Amino acid sequence: MSRVIVVTSGKGGVGKTTTSASLAAGLAKKGYKVAVIDFDVGLRNLDLIMGCERRVVYDFVNVVQGEANLKQALIRDKRVDNLYILAASQTRDKDALTEEGVGKVIDDLKADGFDFIVCDSPAGIEKGAQLALYYADEAIVVTNPEVSSVRDSDRILGILQAKSRRAESGDAPISEHLVLTRYNPERVDSGDMLAVDDVVDLLKVPLLGVVPESQQVLNASNAGEPVILDEESDAAQAYMDVVDRFLGEEKEHRFLTAEKKGLFSKFFGK
Amino acid sequence: MSKIIDLKGSILSLTVLKLYDDRFEVTRDALEQKVAQAPDFFVGIPVVLEPQVALADATFLALLVEFLHQKRMIPIGVRTEDEQIKEQAEYAGLAIFPNTPDKPARPEKPRAASSEDEAGLKSALMIAGSVRSGQQVYAKDRDVVVMGSVNPGAEVVADGHVHVMGTVMGKVFAGSSGETGARIFANRLNPELVCIAGMYQLAEDIDDQFKNGFMEVRLENDKLVFNPDCLN
Numbered sequence: 001m002s003r004v005i006v007v008t009s010g011k012g013g014v015g016k017t018t019t020s021a022s023l024a025a026g027l028a029k030k031g032y033k034v035a036v037i038d039f040d041v042g043l044r045n046l047d048l049i050m051g052c053e054r055r056v057v058y059d060f061v062n063v064v065q066g067e068a069n070l071k072q073a074l075i076r077d078k079r080v081d082n083l084y085i086l087a088a089s090q091t092r093d094k095d096a097l098t099e100e101g102v103g104k105v106i107d108d109l110k111a112d113g114f115d116f117i118v119c120d121s122p123a124g125i126e127k128g129a130q131l132a133l134y135y136a137d138e139a140i141v142v143t144n145p146e147v148s149s150v151r152d153s154d155r156i157l158g159i160l161q162a163k164s165r166r167a168e169s170g171d172a173p174i175s176e177h178l179v180l181t182r183y184n185p186e187r188v189d190s191g192d193m194l195a196v197d198d199v200v201d202l203l204k205v206p207l208l209g210v211v212p213e214s215q216q217v218l219n220a221s222n223a224g225e226p227v228i229l230d231e232e233s234d235a236a237q238a239y240m241d242v243v244d245r246f247l248g249e250e251k252e253h254r255f256l257t258a259e260k261k262g263l264f265s266k267f268f269g270k
Numbered sequence: 271m272s273k274i275i276d277l278k279g280s281i282l283s284l285t286v287l288k289l290y291d292d293r294f295e296v297t298r299d300a301l302e303q304k305v306a307q308a309p310d311f312f313v314g315i316p317v318v319l320e321p322q323v324a325l326a327d328a329t330f331l332a333l334l335v336e337f338l339h340q341k342r343m344i345p346i347g348v349r350t351e352d353e354q355i356k357e358q359a360e361y362a363g364l365a366i367f368p369n370t371p372d373k374p375a376r377p378e379k380p381r382a383a384s385s386e387d388e389a390g391l392k393s394a395l396m397i398a399g400s401v402r403s404g405q406q407v408y409a410k411d412r413d414v415v416v417m418g419s420v421n422p423g424a425e426v427v428a429d430g431h432v433h434v435m436g437t438v439m440g441k442v443f444a445g446s447s448g449e450t451g452a453r454i455f456a457n458r459l460n461p462e463l464v465c466i467a468g469m470y471q472l473a474e475d476i477d478d479q480f481k482n483g484f485m486e487v488r489l490e491n492d493k494l495v496f497n498p499d500c501l502n
Contacts, residue, residue: 125404151422151423154402154404154421154423155404158405159404202419202439204400204418204419
């Protein structure tokens with residue numbers, strides 16, 4: 001039974017694409033067959049984060065408009081088996097996508113035996129974002145611990161409840177998960193950032209994981225590698241926890257408190 | 271000093287003459303017939319023209335204005351979006367009204383639209399969870415009960431009372447059709463705005479002492495009263 005997951009946030013720059021890439025890679029590493037689709041037509045980024053930008057021949061829009069078939073457009077990841085990327089078009093805009101066209105691509109992926117189809121939503125609440133969430137069974141809402149991001153996530157949660165296919169057909173609602181990214185416990189302690197409890201309190205969505213703010217995320221993006229594959233890093237471990245919890249495992253949340261710097265590290269900086 | 275003039279916007283009801291034919295003679299004959307049925311009725315009435323077809327004849331509006339004056343009607347303007355007609359209207363000395371749609375569609379439907387059936391018990395509108403940013407809930411002719419919170423950027427409107435089991439952080443309106451006895455109850459009230467029967471207060475005008483714990487808001491002598499002790 002394939003499941004369609006939308007990774008969304010409302011606000012831009014909070015880590016949707018990073019989360020999509022790591023979630024997809026993490027699920028694939030567990031042995032599932034995973035496709036990750038970039039819905040951000042016109043501002044494609046996922047291929048960069050996945051390091052396959054030079055291998056894009058046909059893209060999502062080509063498939064939606066019938067100019068290429070799915071097999072031609074799916075890019076196989078070189079590092080992880082069973083992981084496929086469907087890149088967005090950089091030269092078109094969001095009007096190139098249609099509800100029927102997207103639905104057909106998703107149905108074809110399901111028929112192809114994909115276990116998970118991860119939809120990387122564009123920012124905003126307009127057509128592109130609405131198409132990305134329309135067919136979803138599960139939603140991962142990515143939020144930064146900061147008021148405007150939380151407000152926008154609240155808005156997108158309302159849209160998930162109102163404008164998805166599940167909402168329109170009266171099926172069981174999309175199950176919602178929260179991933180808090182760029183979390184910096186020291187700045188929470190100093191009052192510059194919202195604490196995880198405050199965010200969960202307002203959004204009332206089960207917390208899937210907290211990803212600490214980390215230089216490795218930036219390094220991984222620049223290197224074109226999902227950060228989850230950089231197994232030593234905090235961010236990768238946080239994303240692995242996210243994947244495990246998504247698959248139903250109970251795990252204690254990590255990276256919530258500031259590390260006490262020992263005398264040694266105080267002297268030597270780090 | 272007494273006022274000499276006062277320029278104010280106002281909404282007036284005007285007679286609109288819709289034009290379905292671009293031939294002046296045909297239009298004139300049809301008007302002639304219409305006026306003949308009740309000649310007195312049309313004397314002195316202001317008329318707005320609304321062409322439903324493109325007017326290829328550049329003299330159409332000028333001729334029509336002339337004819338309407340003959341019939342002692344007063345053409346004052348044209349309602350159109352057509353550039354060519356706008357140009358003709360300018361020559362004919364007519365005002366131009368933009369052709370706005372009758373009713374702008376609401377951008378987003380309220381999640382839980384109040385049910386419209388008039389029969390039976392009008393019980394309160396129940397909202398199962400929280401009302402999220404950007405959502406609007408309207409309980410027509412009844413109370414609303416929100417089991418969760420009203421988040422920042424959300425709006426809850428009721429013609430009756432508003433009950434919120436969680437925290438109000440958005441906007442709440444009770445008695446929105448003018449019921450001054452309507453009240454707002456919240457487990458915690460830290461709103462953007464509270465309003466009862468049109469009397470409202472913004473967050474910054476609400477004393478911080480009222481922003482903790484259970485709160486009732488009601489209207490007394492046209493003033494909002496915050497009452498934390500209503501349960502005692």
